[in-house]
Amino acid sequence: MSDDQEQVAADIAAVEQANTAFYEAMERGDLDALSGLWLPGENLTISCVHPGWPVLSGRGEVLRSYALIMANTEYIQFFLTDVGVSMTGDTALVTCTENILSGGPAEDGGELGPLVGQLVVATNVFRRTEDGWKLWSHHGSPVLTESEDEDEDESPS
């Protein structure tokens, strides 16, 4: 590979790693790690759309939403598929499918609530900083159009 090609390959790997770290921080419920993955300061306004939510803007609003989600999530796991990276200069755009398995706190007693599967697609925009690639925008949305293969559960018993 040429030096240029090596640099592009290294950049793409670094962006994918930042994208993975974002979901791993969610899985661990680690708000500090998550906060550190978003662009710092106020030079660029960050924005975030959780599936079905309105737009949240600025670090205050965005990070408060994650604190709220983490407080109400006992268990969450992301299986990422279809990860695509498109980049130019210091901006990278990642699209991926988040196959989510999550559970809230049980309503009574200390056990885990029921697990729920969810299909979400995300567009994540990253900026290159001296401290690595940081999130500028996350937009996640539910996938509603696929044909529902519910037949298997619907046989009469």
Add this chain to the structure above:
Amino acid sequence: MSDDQEQVAADIAAVEQANTAFYEAMERGDLDALSGLWLPGENLTISCVHPGWPVLSGRGEVLRSYALIMANTEYIQFFLTDVGVSMTGDTALVTCTENILSGGPAEDGGELGPLVGQLVVATNVFRRTEDGWKLWSHHGSPVLTESEDEDEDESPS
């Protein structure tokens, strides 16, 4: 204003204009105009998420989806609110709320089908080119959650 400030103000105005042109092309059902608003060529892969859809990537897939939507939309109007622009260098990120009023073809006869209102939020990423600001990514998603304003007064009446 300083020259710098004037330049930033002019850039933001140009980005907002490109964003408006995108929705106006949809309203007119003008696929040619819409195609010209997305990044040309294959240097940067464009991506698009329609509300409830999976990710579409590349000009072929994205523009075919718009042809399909336009063929099934007799009438559509976007009332944009909460338009926010965040930009750096040659990349701009626009968030907005699309208050949509649309109608499909009537099922029988030549009249317009029933009009449907829809609340969608979008993150639109633009790149500066010699031919103006062009779309790199559009991600739209339905707003499904209750407005936070409903918590404000829970006193019994």
